[in-house]
Amino acid sequence: MITVSRKITFCAGHRLVAHEGHCSHLHGHNYTAFFQAGNRDGGELDSVGRIIDFSVLKERLGGWIDKHWDHSFILWREDFEAIAALKTIFNQPVFLLDENPTAENLAEYLLRVVGPEVLLGSSVTLLKVTLWETENCFAEAALD
Numbered sequence: 001m002i003t004v005s006r007k008i009t010f011c012a013g014h015r016l017v018a019h020e021g022h023c024s025h026l027h028g029h030n031y032t033a034f035f036q037a038g039n040r041d042g043g044e045l046d047s048v049g050r051i052i053d054f055s056v057l058k059e060r061l062g063g064w065i066d067k068h069w070d071h072s073f074i075l076w077r078e079d080f081e082a083i084a085a086l087k088t089i090f091n092q093p094v095f096l097l098d099e100n101p102t103a104e105n106l107a108e109y110l111l112r113v114v115g116p117e118v119l120l121g122s123s124v125t126l127l128k129v130t131l132w133e134t135e136n137c138f139a140e141a142a143l144d
Contacts, residue, residue, distance in 0.1 A: 001042065005035060006037075033061075035129055037125065040124070072095050076097055076098075097109060103138065127143050
């Protein structure tokens with residue numbers, strides 16, 4: 001199978017409810033996401049010889065991230081304390097997840113929710129997301 005990958009970087013804040021250390025506080029990261037995509041039909045290339053143009057991946061995946069996550073806080077929808085605190089800041093973007101915003105949960109959300117949404121109508125499917133939270137730590141989510 002032939003695949004393509006696109007790197008997207010963004011900045012976002014979060015906190016991890018019930019974390020036993022500093023990550024229980026509001027803080028931010030410079031994230032790097034690697035998106036690996038392939039054709040649903042098993043690898044057929046288009047007439048140019050591509051699975052999908054890299055700029056389309058940037059526009060669709062990067063566009064979603066720019067709109068929803070970049071320079072915002074990503075919080076668990078049950079984190080009422082942080083949500084209330086951030087509501088006191090005028091125009092502060094907050095994105096609410098159904099789960100604690102760990103790197104693992106963010107990678108899984110990008111793979112299973114965002115990918116299918118933004119690639120709808122194309123012959124491309126998102127196969128794997130690698131999300132670097134720091135230069136030393138990353139999480140991966142992949143289709144079975």
